[in-house]
Amino acid sequence: MKRQSTLLGLALGLGSVASAQVTNDFESGWDQTAWPTYAPDCNQGGTVTLDSTTAHSGKNSIRVDGAGGYCGHAFFGTKQVPTGDLYVRAWMKSSKELNDNHVTFIVMPDPAEGTNKHLRIGGMMKVLLYNRESDDATLPELSPQGVASSVGLPAGSWNCFEYHVGPDGTLETWVNDAYVPGLSVGPNIANPNSNAWSRSSVKPTPTGVFFGWESYGNDANTFWYDDIAIGSSRIGCGSGSVSSASSASSTKTTLVTSTTKTSATSTKTSTTTSTTTATGCVATHWGQCDGIGYTGCKTCEAPYTCKYNNDWYSQCL
Numbered sequence: 001m002k003r004q005s006t007l008l009g010l011a012l013g014l015g016s017v018a019s020a021q022v023t024n025d026f027e028s029g030w031d032q033t034a035w036p037t038y039a040p041d042c043n044q045g046g047t048v049t050l051d052s053t054t055a056h057s058g059k060n061s062i063r064v065d066g067a068g069g070y071c072g073h074a075f076f077g078t079k080q081v082p083t084g085d086l087y088v089r090a091w092m093k094s095s096k097e098l099n100d101n102h103v104t105f106i107v108m109p110d111p112a113e114g115t116n117k118h119l120r121i122g123g124m125m126k127v128l129l130y131n132r133e134s135d136d137a138t139l140p141e142l143s144p145q146g147v148a149s150s151v152g153l154p155a156g157s158w159n160c161f162e163y164h165v166g167p168d169g170t171l172e173t174w175v176n177d178a179y180v181p182g183l184s185v186g187p188n189i190a191n192p193n194s195n196a197w198s199r200s201s202v203k204p205t206p207t208g209v210f211f212g213w214e215s216y217g218n219d220a221n222t223f224w225y226d227d228i229a230i231g232s233s234r235i236g237c238g239s240g241s242v243s244s245a246s247s248a249s250s251t252k253t254t255l256v257t258s259t260t261k262t263s264a265t266s267t268k269t270s271t272t273t274s275t276t277t278a279t280g281c282v283a284t285h286w287g288q289c290d291g292i293g294y295t296g297c298k299t300c301e302a303p304y305t306c307k308y309n310n311d312w313y314s315q316c317l
Helices: 001-015 142-148
Strands: 022-025 049-050 061-066 076-080 087-092 103-109 118-124 127-132 138-139 161-163 171-175 207-213 221-231 274-277 280-284 289-290 304-308 311-315
Touching: 049 076, 061 076, 087 103, 087 207, 127 171, 171 221, 289 304
Parallel strands: 061 207
Antiparallel strands: 022 221, 049 061, 061 221, 076 207, 087 161, 087 221, 103 118, 103 207, 118 127, 127 138, 161 171, 274 280, 289 311, 304 311
């Protein structure tokens, strides 16, 4: 506690009131007050538990069993995040590879998008992507070139996933210390597969980070999370567990300072790119054109037609 107070004093003295640093390796257990579950809409089958059978370091990790269907979602996380630049590092392991269907494994309440909206990180078309709930845009675009600019998430092994959300709209991503061009965008980042994402003027302002599973079809998966770190500068993968000072909670969590909290809900979403012509709203090539809960353009630009992928997603091909 003394070290925690000292760090807070230094932060205040330097004027860094908006910065924060939270780490957790779960070796002292899972403090559900500091790291609560998050499933605001419904919870029908998804579970979050402390697992002592597998870990990136030590013996403990947090296990999320995500059930199939939207209401099978389950998350855990924290609202102790910095304002301004947000950097997150988590070691993750999944039981199954990503497939073509849209799923999410990190959600961030984002008031910049509107009430009860989220910035999401997950997968589709077998690769990692960002999804902005307010307009259903994805980064990268789901063209062949966009898919090729991202990477998958190997199943059955621990992977270091890092990302940066900047106040100027910057997103940067690293997987196992390797920079991923397709998952990065911003004023000083050239990404030819970010056109749909960059059309919006929204600059994310996450008020929390939650880890887990959400499926927009019938996909179920199990994810494990360990050695989580959240701060205002890049953290890196390191070579072992994160270090953390003791605090008043039962888990190893270091908090320098924090920001205000908010609550949000999750909704079903997919992605689309569209234009408006004299004949009405038209979805462009590779854009979404139908699916459960979809309210966008359902006519594809010539010569493309709307091809069914699953109940949640049809695409102009």
